[in-house]
Amino acid sequence: MKPMLQGMLVCLSLWPLAAAGQAPCVNRVKLTIVEVHDFTPVHPALIYIEELRRSWETSESGAVSLDSLCNGTYTVHIHGSGYEDKIEKITVNGNASIRLKAAFREHHLQDVTVNEEAAGAIIQSKENLNQTAVRRLAGESLSSMLEHINGVTTLxxxxxxxxxxxxxxxxxRVAMLNNGIRQEDQQWGGEHAPNIDPFLAGQVSVIKGAAGVRYGTDAMGGVVLVEPPPLRAVPGWSGELNLAGFSNNRMGAASLMVDHNLPKIPALSFRLQGSIRKGGNYRIPGYWAANTGLEEQNYAAAVAWRRLHYGAELSYSHFGTALGIYRGSHTGSEADLMAAITSPVPLVPAGFSYKIERPRQQVSHDLVKLKLYADNRQGMWQLVYGVQKNFRQEYDVQRIENDKAQLNLTLITQTLNLNLRHKPIGRLSGEVGLDGTWQDNRFRDGDRLFIPTYRAYGAAAYAIERFKLGQSLVEAGIRYDLKRYNVINFEGSNQQMEEYRYGFGNLSATAGIRRSWKPDGQWAFTVAHAWRTPQANELFSAGLHHGAARIELGNKSLKPEKALGANFDISNR
Incomplete structure (x- = not known):
């Protein structure tokens, strides 16, 4: 009996020490569940804690309050409709507020066609050739396609x-954007066609009127947007084959495009594409036009990593063409030119041939584009970098044939755009951005001089805001551009090197209103101010303009050109 009593006394004496070492379960913890990117509250969501074997539902603020918790580590399960299930470990050592993040679950739904324009689209008059129309015109040049849009003609x-x-x-005076990158090639000549493969296009759009605020200087007449179809978003393969034939010049055209989205990595998609065109001399009533054939070989690749709130895209395209210039248009004097124009028959007789001889042009254009995008509480951020290399060779008529081109022009352009489409502020929505451009133009030693070596630098800032008021949408935008030229030119009888520096800066602005009425009608009125700097060929050209077969001289005293335009558009879909 005595040993048992002694043991009980020992236990009773140790119990206060054990109670003192065990912390009381009086902690209060506030858990807040937010979306991982924009930090909006997740509601409703189910919170389950393993150690407590209890569950809670978040409030509208995404929060739950946990009372009477002991110190220690707890396993928290988060389940929310439309969100990825998540398990987190939390450590409690006193009262605390803890924020946990949940990510949306991605769903792939069936395609949905939306006829309304995106909120970021400017309200100027705009017409499109959708993918069906583009495929129906397969094999035609880009300029021929654009003729099917009202108000657009071809030079x-x-x-x-x-x-x-x-x-x-x-x-x-017309800006062209290829896959979101402003096309920069030797476009100063009337006989310099856009170096863009129309088979790459999923949609071709034309914005009519001055649109310099969003698309930069030179967009005085309008803007042409060539946009590829979106990459595949559903796991699996898809492909497209286009074949076309033309009777006049016996031209054939073919294009193959393959898309794939990886089943095991659904965020990753890629595309491969290639196209060819080959045609011979054109037929005119009763005759063949000498040396009017063409050859074209193009290819492209694109890869994208896309998540719900961020992503990246990388693309590359190559355009290569050889074009014959009608032999009868290259004359040596004004009298010869008039004789060619007034002659009832071609002065250069020819039959049908696929062969391309002098005079001819050979052009290649390479474009690399990197696009990064992400959204957060401010809105959708987008960073786009592009680098282009345009190489143009012009072959004049010579008495002794050789493989040497008389003009070799290389134009390298780098562009950078940072754009923020901010979240609506009440009824106000819009975007702000920065643009930067670097350009280098060179000709090969020993070539005949026409366009000098130069470097150009550009920078711009812009803002476009829209205000929704009932059935009306009011838009206003402003942009400021700076452009600099550093030119090296060889002048005089001794071809002495001269350096020139030019600097230009000006504002562009736009304002407009669009109003809708039921069921599908709308009208829009816009007024815009745009400007453009003199181009290097306008300032410094000196010599034979190959395609036009004439001597051109630049004017170093040219000033920037300005335009003020107004446009009224009414439609009923």
Whole structure:
């Protein structure tokens, strides 16, 4: 009996020490569940804690309050409709507020066609050729496709070279964007066709009127947007084969495009594409036009990593063409030119041939584009970098044939755009951005001089805001551009090297209103101010313009060109 009593006394004496070592379960913890990117509350969501074997539902603020918790580590399970299930470990050592993040679960749904324009689209007059229309016109040049849009015509040189004319303006007064990158090639010549493969296009759009605020200087007549179809978003393969034939010049065209989305990595997609065109001399009533054939070989690749709130895209495209210039258009004097124009028959007789001889042009254009995007509480951020290399060779008529081109021009352009499409502030939505451009133009030693060596630098900032008021949408935008030229030119009888520096800066602005009425009608009125700097060929050209077969001289005293335009558009879909 005595030993048992002694043991009980020992236990009773140790119990206060054990109680003192065990912390009381009085901790209060506030758990808040937010979306991983924009930190919006996750509600409703189920919170389950393994150690407590209890569950809670979040409030509208995404929070739950946990009372009477002991110190220690707890396993928290998060389950929310539309969110990825998540397990987190938390450590409790006193009162605390803890924030946990949940990510949306990605779902692949069936395709849905939306006829309304995106909120970021400017309200100027815009017409499209959708993918069905583009495929129906497969094999035609880009300029020929654009002729199917109301108000767009073509400035053509023979049967193979053409460029779009919008509101009577073309070349450096119409901006062209290829896959979101402003196309920079030797576009100053009327016989310099856009170096873009139309088989790459999923949609071709034309914005009519001055649109310099969003698309930069030179967009005085309008803008042409060539946009590829989106990469495949559903696991599996898809492909497209296009074949076309033309009777006039016996031209054949073919294009193959393959898309794939990886089943095990659904965020990753890629595309491969290639196309060819080959045609011979064009037929005119009763005759063949000498040396009017063409050859074209193009290829492209693209890869994308896309998540719900961020992603990246990388693409590359190559355009290569050889174009014959009608032999009868290259004359040595004004009298010869008039004789060629007034002659009832071609002065250079020819039959049908696929052979391309002098005079001819050979052009290659390479484009690399990197796009990064992500959204957060401010809105959708987008960073786009592009680098282009345009190489143009022009072969004049010579008495002794050789393989040497008389003009070799290399134009390298790098562009960078940072854009933020901010989240709506009440009824106000819009975007702000920065643009940067670096350009280097060179000709090969020993070539005949026409366009000098130069470097150009550009920078711009812009803002476009839209205000929704009932059935009306009001838009206003402003942009400021700076552009600099550093030019090296060889002048005088002794071809002495001269250096020139030019600097230009100006504002572009736009304002407009669009109003809808039921069921599908709308009207829009816009007014815009745009400007463009003199181009290097306008300032410094000196010599034979190959495709036009004429001598051109630049004017170093040219000033920036300005335009003010107004457009009223009414439609009923």
């Amino acid at each position: 053509g040189t023979g049967g193979t070279i053409g460029k779009p004319v919008i509101h009577g303006l073309h070349s450096n």
